[in-house]
Amino acid sequence: MQNNLLTELGKSLLTGSLDEGRLMAQTGEPPAVQILPEANVVKMGGQSVIDRGRVAVFPLIEEIVENLRRHKMIIGTGAGTRARHAYSVGLDLGLPTGVLSVLGTFVSMQNARMLNYLLAKHGIPFIEPAQFAQLPHYLAERGAVIFFGMPPYIYWHTNPSVGRIPPHRTDTGSYLVSEVFGARSMIFVKDEKGLYTADPKKERGAKFIPKITVAELEQLDLQDVVVERSVLELMRNATHRRSIQIINGLERGNLSRALDGEHVGTIITSD
Amino acid sequence: MSDSPKDTDGRHHVESMLMRESLVDREVQRTTETPVFRMLPEAHVIKVGGRSVMDAGRAVVYPVVEALAECLKTKKLIIGTGGGVRSRHVFSIGIDLGLPTGVLAQLAVADSLGNAHILGTLLAPHGVVAIPPEIFGHLLPLFIASAPGVVFNGDPPYSLWEHLPESGRIPPHRSDAGSFLLAECFGCKTFTLIKDVDGLYDRDPRGHAGAQLIREIDTTELRRRGFESLPFERVLIDLLDNARLLRSVQIVNGRHPERISAALEGEHVGTIVHAGHKARV
Numbered sequence: 330m331q332n333n334l335l336t337e338l339g340k341s342l343l344t345g346s347l348d349e350g351r352l353m354a355q356t357g358e359p360p361a362v363q364i365l366p367e368a369n370v371v372k373m374g375g376q377s378v379i380d381r382g383r384v385a386v387f388p389l390i391e392e393i394v395e396n397l398r399r400h401k402m403i404i405g406t407g408a409g410t411r412a413r414h415a416y417s418v419g420l421d422l423g424l425p426t427g428v429l430s431v432l433g434t435f436v437s438m439q440n441a442r443m444l445n446y447l448l449a450k451h452g453i454p455f456i457e458p459a460q461f462a463q464l465p466h467y468l469a470e471r472g473a474v475i476f477f478g479m480p481p482y483i484y485w486h487t488n489p490s491v492g493r494i495p496p497h498r499t500d501t502g503s504y505l506v507s508e509v510f511g512a513r514s515m516i517f518v519k520d521e522k523g524l525y526t527a528d529p530k531k532e533r534g535a536k537f538i539p540k541i542t543v544a545e546l547e548q549l550d551l552q553d554v555v556v557e558r559s560v561l562e563l564m565r566n567a568t569h570r571r572s573i574q575i576i577n578g579l580e581r582g583n584l585s586r587a588l589d590g591e592h593v594g595t596i597i598t599s600d
Numbered sequence: 601m602s603d604s605p606k607d608t609d610g611r612h613h614v615e616s617m618l619m620r621e622s623l624v625d626r627e628v629q630r631t632t633e634t635p636v637f638r639m640l641p642e643a644h645v646i647k648v649g650g651r652s653v654m655d656a657g658r659a660v661v662y663p664v665v666e667a668l669a670e671c672l673k674t675k676k677l678i679i680g681t682g683g684g685v686r687s688r689h690v691f692s693i694g695i696d697l698g699l700p701t702g703v704l705a706q707l708a709v710a711d712s713l714g715n716a717h718i719l720g721t722l723l724a725p726h727g728v729v730a731i732p733p734e735i736f737g738h739l740l741p742l743f744i745a746s747a748p749g750v751v752f753n754g755d756p757p758y759s760l761w762e763h764l765p766e767s768g769r770i771p772p773h774r775s776d777a778g779s780f781l782l783a784e785c786f787g788c789k790t791f792t793l794i795k796d797v798d799g800l801y802d803r804d805p806r807g808h809a810g811a812q813l814i815r816e817i818d819t820t821e822l823r824r825r826g827f828e829s830l831p832f833e834r835v836l837i838d839l840l841d842n843a844r845l846l847r848s849v850q851i852v853n854g855r856h857p858e859r860i861s862a863a864l865e866g867e868h869v870g871t872i873v874h875a876g877h878k879a880r881v
Contacts, residue, residue, distance in 0.1 A: 338692055342688040342689075342691055342692045343688045346830075347688075347770055348834045353765065353767045354767045356695050356767075356768030357768045358695075359698055360698060361698050362697075362699070362700075380612050381612065410612070410613045411614055413619055413621065414614040414619075416618055416632070417618045420617070420632050421617075423635050424636075425784070425786075425845075427781070427784075458760070480761035481757050481759065482756065483737055484781070485737075485781040486781070486785075487839060491633070493633060494632050505761045506760065508702075509703065509760045509762075552627065555624075563764055566764035568764070568769075569700075
């Protein structure tokens with residue numbers, strides 16, 4: 330095909346197979362641009378933060394407001410205990426994983442709406458996936474936006490290999506936003522200092538891990554981890570967001586320090 | 601909040617099987633394996649190739665449309681379309697401009713949606729049209745009860761949330777994956793990929809005259825043999841392995857349109873790929 334309008338890669342893509350290894354390797358160049366390099370993605374835990382109500386949420390709202398002029402924030406919300414209820418009901422009724430994903434989306438949307446009203450007087454909008462084209466504008470104008478953390482996979486959610494709970498939930502949805510926009514940081518606000526060798530709520534002897542790579546974490550083969558496993562899997566192939574931090578949002582000041590780039594919880598890196 | 605169970609640490613819970621649990625915990629995950637309800641057990645999902653069928657023009661598309669029309673007389677069809685050469689083009693421009701995978705996935709929807717409307721136009725005399733993606737999944741059972749079939753853009757709605765490929769930047773979940781995932785979620789009867797080759801070959805039949813057709817294979821064997829080129833999206837192998845309801849796919853050559861209705865009848869007319877040994881159903 331004689332066509333001067335196409336790059337060499339373009340010509341190969343029109344004729345080659347998109348499942349051929351060599352051709353795929355060529356599609357990594359030139360490197361991806363960072364769409365929003367100044368933005369920080371902050372995921373607010375569902376069960377860990379929002380389900381605690383005012384005691385946990387109000388101080389974090391204050392901290393977000395204090396940071397509005399200092400940092401740009403794309404705030405994702407978790408789902409929490411109501412999603413666990415909906416999943417339990419759905420599993421009992423035999424509903425497919427894709428439908429459970431729809432139910433989880435509704436709960437994280439409720440949480441996003443609640444945060445939205447608490448931040449409304451600062452002009453901070455809640456946007457659904459269809460409104461993401463306006464995200465850069467809101468971020469430039471107001472310094473923050475809120476979205477629901479569930480990725481919009483709905484009926485197309487992939488099955489997990491074990492069990493039937495949707496594997497890509499609000500940690501994953503928030504993380505993918507940080508990666509696709511080439512954001513400056515990905516901060517998970519939870520109710521534990523970070524990653525432990527076991528769930529610290531159940532095991533007294535669980536040891537805190539301040540910093541670890543995805544490969545080291547896989548070696549440890551932990552029964553439970555503090556973020557969704559699919560975040561760790563996706564981090565392996567990430568271009569931009571090759572580190573994440575998990576912090577304890579119940580301690581005042583941690584969010585601000587994490588936004589400033591300080592190490593206050595567990596940092597997990599791709600390598 | 602007073603009657604909700606409250607942890608000593610201040611979390612307010614709703615009573616449920618998964619209350620207080622970490623959904624990441626492997627033991628918890630194991631307890632959630634329940635039999636799956638089939639929403640549309642009589643419907644068949646067909647993915648019509650973009651480059652292999654739609655881009656080939658009237659000579660190929662019209663006979664495929666006729667074959668589909670014939671099937672529509674007795675069966676309910678959910679037809680997904682691929683984006684074809686226009687998606688390849690937008691990928692190449694997007695990559696050159698440095699756009700990430702999620703943006704490429706978002707852009708590609710426009711091409712398969714265009715092809716869905718092309719196919720929907722040709723199937724309009726049979727009461728089949730392209731449905732807007734925003735309402736498609738939710739209203740699908742209603743459409744299937746009221747019309748002989750529907751056409752949709754085969755892509756999953758992953759958009760900016762598309763997963764990162766192991767190599768390069770092409771979105772790994774395209775229209776084969778999207779059509780398969782839909783068929784699995786709705787518990788449909790069969791899943792058929794209509795392409796321009798007879799099925800899977802041990803080498804790309806387009807460049808190798810002696811390539812051998814493989815009539816039947818499972819994903820374990822597929823992984824072991826490590827084929828450089830496949831007539832379907834590679835991610836389909838993983839999706840099949842994790843499927844609970846749809847444990848095989850058939851690849852059928854659309855240049856022999858009579859094979860389409862045969863495939864829906866359960867005949868073996870192309871390559872059948874089965875989920876691997878770790879069968880769970």
